[in-house]
Amino acid sequence: MARLSEANVRLALEIIGRYPRPRSALIPVLHIAQAQDGYVSSDAMRHVAELVGTTPSEVLSTCSFYEMFKRSRPGAYQLNICRGISCFLRGADDLIERATERLGIPLGGTAPHCPVSLEAVECVAACTEAPCAQVNYRYFGPLGASELDELIDGLEAGRLAELPPHGVLSTVLQSPSPDRLAGPSMPEDSGPPAWWERRQERETGKEAG
Amino acid sequence: MTVVESPAVRLTVDGRAITAAPGQLLIAACEQAGVYIPHFCYHPRMRSVGMCRMCLVEVDTGRGPALQPSCMLPVSEGMVVETASDAAARAQDGVLEFLLLNHPLDCPVCDKGGECPLQDQTMAYGPGESRFTEEKRHFAKPIPISDLILLDRERCILCDRCTRFADEVAGEPLIGFQDRGSHTQVNTFPEAPFDSYFSGNTVQICPVGALTARPYRFKARPWDISETISTYPNAMGDRVSVHASRNQILRLQGVDSEAVNHGWLSDRDRFSFEAVHSPNRLREPMLRDESSGEMQAVSWSSALSLAAAAIREAVDAHGASSVAILGGAGLCAEDQYAWVKLVKGIVGTDNVDARMGDGLWADLLCALPRASVADACHPGGAVLLISGDLREEFGTLYLRLRHALLNDDVALVELTPLETSLSSLASVSLRARPGDTALLTEAMLSPQRGESVAGVPTKALAAVASMLKRRPLTVLLGRTSLAESPAAVERAAILLARKFPQARFLPLLRRGGTVGALDVGMAPGLLPGRVTLASASDWYRSAWGAAPEARGLGTEEVLQAAAAGKIKTLVLLGADPVVDFPYSRLASEGLSAVSTLISVDLFNTASVRRADIVLPAAGFGEREGTHVNVEGRATAVTAQVTPPGVARRDWQIAAELARLLGGDLGISSPRDAWEELARLSPLHSGASWEALRTDLDGVLLQAPPPADGEPLRPEALRLADLEPPEAAVVPFDGYSFRLVADRTVYDGGTVVGNCPSLAAKARPGRLRLNVADYERLGVGGDGAVVVTSSAGSLVATAKPDDRVPPAVAALAQNTAGGDPRLLLSPGDAVCEVRIEAASLT
Ligand code: SF4
């Protein structure tokens, strides 16, 4: 779909400016693209490549490595069912099959009758709750068939309105004060970092006091 | 790779004590000691990534044995390594079982079958049976990732070789890993194909059959192929392995020569073998029928006697200087020598030139201290690039230099008219407007006052000067473009050599063996061994029986003399001046005015179509001999297939003509020719025919110091005797544009045109203009512009291009997008053009 808006380009450039090498800003800039459109479009990837000085192929490699970057427009609710080893051993496959049947969509699809997108994901680090799922990155588990049904009923009926919408999760949009920036110098020829100097100051302050 | 002088590291491998260089990877040290460790992702010319785990070996560094990937582990003192212990064998077995989980095992229909590392290692180290009974992962079977390359993702074992090559070596990360875990796949960005000039290398290094190249798909089975190591006749003399079956060359693979190409090839050269079997090859001698003007096939004996008669008649009636020979850059050194001996020793003319008017002063190139590629890539050195974009013309040199810039602390200074593919890696880029190359070199060599010289800030010049004081200098010396007179570059070279007597020069002349041709005297005033007529004619007269009395004419002068009716018989040796010579009108006039035009060639080129006698020659893959590259490195060329029809070797043609002219070349094989050359020319004397056939790196030609009692040899050319030519500085008027006539890999050339896979890549050239200039000109939507110079005018399609500086216009030669040669006139220092927006409608 779209390239980044003018305001977002400004924001991206500001973020890129915080890094010694523009390419380091790839992930935060991808977040901007996702926040803008709800997913990262091919056009946006091309634009991000221009902004950070790399090829669209490299942007796609990074973007596709992280499942939380969507490359097509997801529904308002992102239902992720874990298929990691713990969840798998405790019946994730059945859950996944049930979810696809209930919603009438394959993995990766968005249901026609309600704004739910379904995915199977790798371990989400909640093995103690296996088998588990997430809706918009909020955890639900352990889930049996009936708990899953209940969850899906809720989504279909729009009863989970308290969940935050799918969108920006990261803190890239923070505005650090200038003295906290790493600065655009190359790592190899920069002096000690700002935090180190602050620490030194504190230490010497302590000694003096 | 750098040679490390520090003390060797001692370690034990499979119970045997070995030594290795400090920092060397264990896998490489073992290989060197003759212990092979199976591997997939490790590649000696790329960074190790430890992706495949096939190279696990048991290593004990004092804490007990543990499995370690040998491709990630540098050797250390006292290390004890077991490469075939039970633990190592179990690990290899297990890794292979994993790698094969998703592998389709479609070996019977896979091109790699029979030469596949995965197949071989599974046989040698693998489990033999899989416990995996589930459905394998599926992908659409081969998808094109470019016009040339197909990718079968099911076969891929994710070794990261192809993707590392694209990123690290070629600097074009157009393919990458996508998705994650067991769904990971190699792919391109949608609609952004893997259009790299070097993409074929990925096919060669893929350890499975995932990547295949269209020109070879389903053509042969490895066990039906015979291969020989040869040299590709390009300027670098890339070492290649020629694979043929049933008298057909089926593919070329790069051979890892430390001195030359490190195993890489450009696609342009790799796939050019298609031209060898092109239906357009000349198959039999032809003669122009006087009455109808049509070409008619004739026998060799009649073609050769007519050719000999034409030469003899010209000599008898108008003297030997009415005969001239142009071309020969594409020949093997033996063929070149045979022709030089025929022309200079028997016919007696010195009108010989292997350069097509796009070269540099031959005497200068022979006199300059010669650099090797290794010199240019030597850690801590500085490289001054005076030329066009290396990537377009000298593919593997570009890769070697790029690697050195990124990894070996080599500093690059560019003195080029346009931004090049190496600009982003250069320490300083001096954008020399055409005509200012010599001026800027002078400015670089002496302190400057003021803000800028010829638009280049004084600060940048000072930065270069101080860098050159600190680092040993190698100059890569080529033509900046056809539209700047060679004098500018020649002057720059002499000034540099005087200021930095230690500096070395690598001449960058594009046509394959041009520099080697100069070494055997294929230019006026020169004789074999980088010596002049003045110093060596007695030497060669006593060997050959005769040698030219006076210096002859170079290509431009020959064509001028021909146009003036003074050249009666002209022989073209694989040369096509109609297309290649910078001044097309002069080339046409010259060829039309000679009485007999004899063409010895592989293809029916534009010049061949004007010839009276056409002699078909053998080409790459069909001839045996020696190639001499720009460094002066001699390497072996081998024959794999027979020439089409009755085509003959160039030396044979020369020997036959000599006989018909009443002489005797005394050459009855390429080996004869090489040995005679090595006997007569001290420069060539160090390279024995056998040594050339055993050493992958060949022999760097160098005259040894004279031995006691050796007859006084001809004096070598001395730089001190050469005066820097005047390079006219044309004042810049700020009204016109300066033309750059540069090159592109996939042009309308004969080779590209006769390779279906490459011809499809040729695009019409665009008149590239700086964005601001483009906008100021108000070019219409179709981009049409009229370009006018004092010599002529043409219509081209303009295109904005950031790499072009203001007030410069660049147009590639020999494409369908307009011929920049129409704008050039002989003798001009620069070519100034006016550009006006036009509408084609
Ligand atoms: S395509 Fe071949 S070279 Fe590339 S990652 Fe796969 S196996 Fe390795």
Ligand code: FES
């Ligand atoms: S495997 Fe599902 S949360 Fe870890």
Ligand code: FES
């Ligand atoms: S070769 Fe060492 S991990 Fe692949």
